[in-house]
Amino acid sequence: MNVLEEKNFPYRHEYVIYEKASHYLAVPPECLSYNGKSEESTKKILQKIMTMEAEYPLECWKARQESWNKLVSFFGEW
Numbered sequence: 001m002n003v004l005e006e007k008n009f010p011y012r013h014e015y016v017i018y019e020k021a022s023h024y025l026a027v028p029p030e031c032l033s034y035n036g037k038s039e040e041s042t043k044k045i046l047q048k049i050m051t052m053e054a055e056y057p058l059e060c061w062k063a064r065q066e067s068w069n070k071l072v073s074f075f076g077e078w
Contacts, residue, residue, distance in 0.1 A: 016070065020056040021063035022046065026071045
């Protein structure tokens with residue numbers, strides 16, 4: 001981010017840290033339900049393979065929602 005600012009990068013840029021989030025960020029909500037599986041079923045699978053999803057399920061869900069909304073908003077500006 002510092003390099004972008006030092007070089008006067010002309011486009012909007014933002015650095016966001018989600019302290020309690022998994023790698024499953026910026027995903028549309030409907031992707032949690034697929035192939036006939038429920039959202040809860042998908043969350044259980046994520047909790048088995050991702051430590052953060054198991055330890056902080058609510059925080060991961062909030063981070064996923066917020067990051068998706070930010071991404072959609074960003075592309076909407078373009």
